[in-house]
Amino acid sequence: MYTNLNNQKINFVIIGKPNSGKSTLFNKFLKKEISPTGKTYGLTKELFIEEFRFRNVNFIIHDTPGLRRKNRIDDRDEESRNKKVIKLLEKIDAAILLIDSTENITRQDFKIADSIMRRKKLLFFIFNKIDLLDDQKEFKRRINNFLSSRYSQSKEINISFISALSGENIIYLLNEMIKKKDLCSLKIRKTQLNSFIKKVSKDAKLPKIRNIRIKPKYIVQIDSNIPKFKIFINTKKKAPSLFIKYFDNEFRRYFSLNGVPIYMKFISSDNPYAN
Numbered sequence: 001m002y003t004n005l006n007n008q009k010i011n012f013v014i015i016g017k018p019n020s021g022k023s024t025l026f027n028k029f030l031k032k033e034i035s036p037t038g039k040t041y042g043l044t045k046e047l048f049i050e051e052f053r054f055r056n057v058n059f060i061i062h063d064t065p066g067l068r069r070k071n072r073i074d075d076r077d078e079e080s081r082n083k084k085v086i087k088l089l090e091k092i093d094a095a096i097l098l099i100d101s102t103e104n105i106t107r108q109d110f111k112i113a114d115s116i117m118r119r120k121k122l123l124f125f126i127f128n129k130i131d132l133l134d135d136q137k138e139f140k141r142r143i144n145n146f147l148s149s150r151y152s153q154s155k156e157i158n159i160s161f162i163s164a165l166s167g168e169n170i171i172y173l174l175n176e177m178i179k180k181k182d183l184c185s186l187k188i189r190k191t192q193l194n195s196f197i198k199k200v201s202k203d204a205k206l207p208k209i210r211n212i213r214i215k216p217k218y219i220v221q222i223d224s225n226i227p228k229f230k231i232f233i234n235t236k237k238k239a240p241s242l243f244i245k246y247f248d249n250e251f252r253r254y255f256s257l258n259g260v261p262i263y264m265k266f267i268s269s270d271n272p273y274a275n
Contacts, residue, residue, distance in 0.1 A: 008057055008058060010058070010093050010094060011094075012062070012096060013062040013064060013085075013088055013095050014026055014095075014098055015067065015085065015095055017099075017100075018065075019100070020100045020128060022064065023048075025098060028170060030050050034048060034050060047064055047085070047088070048063040049061070054174050089116060089119050093184070094180070095116045097113055099126065099127050102133070120261040120262075123156065126160050126161075126173065128163065136161070143159070147159065156259065158259035185225070187221060188255060193219050193220075196219070196254050197218065201217075203250070206243070207240060207242045214234065214239065215233065215234045217233060217234050218232040219232070224263065226260070227260060227262045227263070228264075229263070229265070231266050232269055233267070235268055238266075243266075244266060248262065248264065
């Protein structure tokens with residue numbers, strides 16, 4: 001089904017609110033103490049960058065200061081650091097959004113996530129400090145249910161549960177990062193794309209515009225560092241958001257691309273071969 005382009009480098013950032021355990025995770029990946037850790041609020045005040053190797057893949061890792069809401073920033077230095085972190089998102093392949101499992105997910109977490117996804121980067125929602133929970137199984141069930149039912153972009157994210165302090169599930173996380181980075185570099189064969197279009201065009205669930213069912217007519221993949229596609233549809237009108245969401249979900253399901261950033265451009269035309 002796929003052709004693997006085999007990238008051997010992953011450039012990623014650990015990002016999140018203060019005291020979520022970012023520096024502890026940074027040090028755990030490196031197996032040495034580089035970034036300052038402790039119970040003091042906001043110990044990390046600069047960006048750290050290091051490299052390590054796992055399974056013949058070179059990882060470039062960035063530790064960052066905690067990101068607070070704008071209305072809680074009280075000095076220019078913190079504001080400047082935050083801007084540097086956001087600017088860094090343009091350069092990386094993936095982001096680990098680290099969340100303290102002993103606290104609730106907040107609007108700030110989702111705001112950070114949106115900043116990452118707008119830039120079409122791999123995003124890992126990582127819930128840290130699970131070793132402090134009384135019932136890990138129930139917590140995981142509740143988080144997965146909440147995100148799948150309440151977060152409209154849940155198909156675009158990857159979810160894992162770790163303890164940065166003990167190292168629990170760290171190897172699993174690294175393997176997932178390699179797997180999803182490989183998927184970003186895969187080229188889908190034309191025959192497979194055509195089979196998908198044929199299948200989805202027959203689906204009675206396809207949304208309608210003024211009682212006319214919108215159908216995809218043709219799809220082409222564009223060379224890119226992430227899966228990128230042009231989809232031609234059978235109407236001159238702009239593809240509605242309901243159709244775009246439906247098509248994205250079906251595409252991810254068919255090609256097993258959940259958790260991978262995908263760029264889709266829908267082209268309205270009577271002629272699928274028109275420019």
